[in-house]
Amino acid sequence: MQKFLINQVSRLPETTLDLSWVYGYRGKDCRNNIFLLPKSNEDSDELIYFTAAVAVILSPTKQYQRHYLEHTDDIKCLALHPDASRCLVATGQCAGNGNGVTRPPHVRLWNYNTLETFHVINAAFDKQVVALAFSRADLGAHLFATDDSSDHVLRVWSISENETSPPEKIQEAKMTKDQVLGITPHPGKSKRLVLYGRNHVIFVSFEKDKIAKKSGVFGNVEKPKFVTTAVYTPSGDLLTGDSNGSIVGWNGNQTNFCISNVHQGGIFSIQIDPEGDIITGGGKDGRIVATSPEGEVLDETSLPDYVGGCRCVVLGRNGTIYVGTTKNAIMKMNFEEEYSTIMQGHFDSLWGLATSKTKKSQFLTACFDGRIVLWDLDYHKPVWTKVYNLSFRCAGIHPSENIAAVGTSKGEWLIIELENGEILHRGADGKKEAISVASFSPDGSFLALGSHDNNVYLYHVPGFRRAGRLHGHSSFISHLDWSDDSKHICSNSGDYEQLIWTAETCKQITQPSTMKHTPWATSNCTIGVNNIGIWPEGADGTDINSTSRSNNGNVLAAADDFGHVRVFEYPARQAQAPSREYREGGHSSHVTAVEFTADDKHLLSTGGMDASILQWTVVPK
Secondary structure (H helix, E strand, O other), X not given: OOOOOOOOOOOOOOOEEEEEEEEOOOOXXXXXXXXXXXXXXXXXXXXXXXXXXXXXXXXXXXXXXXXXXXXOOOEEEEEEOOOHHHXXXXXXXXXXXXXXXXXXXXXXXXXXXXXXXXXXXXXXXXXXXXXXXXXXXXXOOEEEEEEOOOOOXXXXXXXXXXXXXXXXXXXXEEOOOXXXXXXXXXXXXXXXXXEEEEOEEEEEEEOOOOEEEXXXXXXXXXXXXXXXXXXXXXXXXXXXXEOOOOEEEEEOOEEEEEEOOOOOOOEEEEEEOOOOOEEEEEOOOOEEEEEOOOOOEEEEEEOOHHHOOEEEEEEOOOXXXXXEEOOOEEEEEOOOOOEEEEEEOOOOOEEEEEEOOOOOOEEEEEEOOOEEEEEEOOOOEEEEEEEOOOOEEEXXXXXXXXXXXXXXXXXXXXXXXXXXXXXXXXXXXXXXXXXXXEEEOOOOOEEEEEXXXXXXXXXXXXXXXXXXXXXXXXXXXXXXXEEOOOOEEEEEEOOOOEEEEEOOXXXXXXXXXXXXXXXXXXXXXXXXXXXXXXXXXXXOOOOEEEEEEOOOOOEEEEEEOOOOEEEEXXXXXXXXXXXXXXXXXXXXXXXXXXXXXXXXXXXXXXXXXXXXXXXXXXXXX
16 A cells, blocks of 8 residues: 655646547527538538537537637627638627636637637626627628626627737617627628617617617517517518517518417527528427428428427538527437437536446436436447436446446435436435435445435445444535445545544444555545645635546546636645646536546546536646
């Protein structure tokens, strides 16, 4: 056994991380955020979109990703420059504050080929940048942005053809007290655009010295609660989709016609295909509908139920349609009812993560969205997905790789078959309190379940007959570790306490000093002598959510409430040990879990509210 000295000085780890794949897409609460890059060809489409603080460029056919990693918090909107030769994109983010660092909302202009940042626009945005658009008639000479202030201020910048010249703000004005959902520029008039959202369509024109606006008048058309999307036809006629499921045509700021009941519920996206037909996506009914300008339904197809409704429609080539969904998936479809999932993500708070210890290419996630997913990290796709009417909080894989345990937020736990996700056993503990940890012993003979009722419940495997209850903590159980010989359990609780137990008797070891030479199979407990150095100055006991020791025992990864993934030399016994930190362009929320893969070639991390999974390549030096 390797000996560690308490006075050993921690060094910066030689290991580094490279972000290699991002699982997820932000469709739950964002829109108009997938674009087909113009440089793409029929053999290799490239899509650009975002999730968490990462802008992702994905080739669905060639299965590669590139990542823009300069944002510091959630990206909320994206705009693609109409001049393909410039390869220019704008992304806007929300404000953030954590670990004493303020991250203001701003817009970044960057090149999607080189991933080089040209300019950062800080313009006293309030809360978040909610909508972006480049002008179209003048080939992107202007950039428009709206924030989430109480007056939803519209700002206009002049964009130089020379990337080295910074954008010049030429105008700004208050727009509306109501929520703004998007901006659509006029295709033929460079200084015209519309804003749309709750209770409004606003027609805007601007000059150097002023911005003028007119509210849309619905006249005989039933005014919707929300105007949810807007597009100009090639001839310059405006079409809007709304929460009534209607397509509305406009003449100036007056309604001209209405095609009612195209969808059951709101129309979240609307596009015009090369033949002039109107392609719409329904957020509630999940249908993609082709409608003639005269209102005749020409064709339709539907999304599978498990991906939710339509959030964003992108017209590809040869009849291909890319659809971003309300449950954070991206689909490739056509009207022949052929579809495939090219990106799947979770869409609620994600805490459950477990890696296989022998099947190097698989890992398991369990989420508050009711989904359990077994992933293949080589092909970056689910092996299977199961959806239950439960909120999952944790996951653990048995050493045999045949079964896994998942715990819920209401005290229920499931044993599932790892091959197909089928339920083999159900149990419940903890007076409907959350099961926050599920951990099998290294020899596979026990399952330990840490509960928010302050207890650890121990079960025999197989059969899942209760072996006992570990009672002694005065706060919820946060983390568990097993000794190498499966005889002892180390537990952490929410009041920063560490206790050690004998598994056979379920009794606490009252003199933990007798265990100081015990080798532990994992280092998941965030509070312990080998993890002292992971805690930043001023942190409380809840700021570190997860730790994982590499299987070779050299590196410790830690995930915290501030969006950081950090790697340390193991053991990290020196206070505030040096680490390599990965924050910008990664998770935008608290990072809930980290796990090394069996071969230590990858580290996986999960975001809480950003619901994303990041796959890092571990690069030894």
